[in-house]
Amino acid sequence: MASFFSSILQWFSGLFFSKHAEISVVGLQASGKTSFVNVIGSDQWSEEVVPTVAFNFRKIKKGNVLFKVWDVAGQPRYRSLWERYCSGVDAIVFIVDASDKEKFETARFELHNLLSQPTLQGVPLLVLGNKNDVPGHATVNELIKALQLDRIQGRPVSCYSCSMKSQHNLDIVLQWLAGRGH
């Protein structure tokens, strides 16, 4: 009976949204994950965002796509949660603070550690070099090198430079994510 109702619900939401995409947003603390969700979800930019505890879940409608977004906390004690929330999603968004080069080595380690999990085989990856409004931020090529993105195999990988503050490149980010929908 439950599956009957869930099929009806799916059919009904299909009338309004031609695509669904489930994404998980991970990355070190203060890289801008919650800012990303706030900006794409409700155009809300703020300098003062409370660090996430564990995770938040949000549904965001963009055009004819319904995004289901897991915003997972980045502080060290929460990083063991990342795998669980990335498992089975249509795309992993890994956000890096492109203006904080001292953290690149930790970001590289955590990213490759996450992608080595067998449960996440083949899941598409989008790396965002956020905070490109800050002078001296790393370029896409610098991020590819620092995070060793060229060594990642067996999944689609893209990397964009962007800013949640100025909303630079968020249109192409959303386009990429919509392309992972079904």
Ligand SMILES: Nc1nc2c(ncn2[C@@H]2O[C@H](COP(=O)(O)OP(=O)(O)OP(=O)(O)O)[C@@H](O)[C@H]2O)c(=O)[nH]1
């Ligand atoms: N200059 C600038 N600051 C940003 C940008 N995006 C986020 N920030 C700031 O970075 C800080 C941290 O942002 P959050 O969105 O809370 O970071 P987070 O990745 O969710 O952090 P955790 O929840 O602790 O994992 C906040 O002060 C934001 O205002 C950006 O594009 N440019």
Ligand SMILES: [Mg+2]
């Ligand atoms: Mg957060």
